[in-house]
Amino acid sequence: MKDSQLLDEYVELYMSSIKYVEDLVSEPTQAYQLSFEQYLIMKEIADDNSVSLIDIAKKRGVTRGAISRQIRVLLKLDYITQEIDPDDRRRLILNLTPSGQKTVEELNPKIHNRFASWMETFGKENAKQMLDLMNEFRHKIMVKDNQ
Numbered sequence: 001m002k003d004s005q006l007l008d009e010y011v012e013l014y015m016s017s018i019k020y021v022e023d024l025v026s027e028p029t030q031a032y033q034l035s036f037e038q039y040l041i042m043k044e045i046a047d048d049n050s051v052s053l054i055d056i057a058k059k060r061g062v063t064r065g066a067i068s069r070q071i072r073v074l075l076k077l078d079y080i081t082q083e084i085d086p087d088d089r090r091r092l093i094l095n096l097t098p099s100g101q102k103t104v105e106e107l108n109p110k111i112h113n114r115f116a117s118w119m120e121t122f123g124k125e126n127a128k129q130m131l132d133l134m135n136e137f138r139h140k141i142m143v144k145d146n147q
Contacts, residue, residue: 028110032103033077038070039107042079045094046104052091053082079103 026036034042044059045051057067071094074080079100085091096104119127 025114028107028114032107034073034079034103034107035070038074039104039111041067041070042074042096042100042104043108045080045096046101049093049095050085051094052085053094054091056094074100 022036026034029036029039032039041056044056048055053067053071054064057064060067071080071082075082077099078097081095081097082092083095085093
């Protein structure tokens with residue numbers, strides 16, 4: 001296969017599938033006015049009661065500003081609060097509100113069920129192979145491009 005044909009097939013795949021993956025993944029969160037990324041932030045807060053905005057940004061390898069924009073939405077929706085860390089007053093600890101905790105508890109099984117249905121359709125071995133290829137791409141291409 002020629003490089004130009006490979007590029008054409010990649011573009012076709014991107015236009016018909018890849019760019020819509022986030023929409024597919026985010027479908028259960030939309031009823032709560034959340035993106036999938038915002039849900040993941042809430043899940044991380046639920047799993048670690050001492051996490052800060054900076055901790056999340058470092059873990060994801062993104063800027064504080066990128067996480068801050070997501071946090072602002074979660075604060076506005078009254079899903080999270082920020083409190084000053086008593087041990088380091090420069091640090092803000094993120095916590096779920098009761099509404100945020102309820103939202104995470106309701107979304108967790110919906111996300112898991114959606115993923116399980118994909119695994120049933122696609123097959124666990126195919127999913128594993130796809131993840132391996134995506135991880136290889138990330139390590140060989142994305143990391144190289146960011147250096």
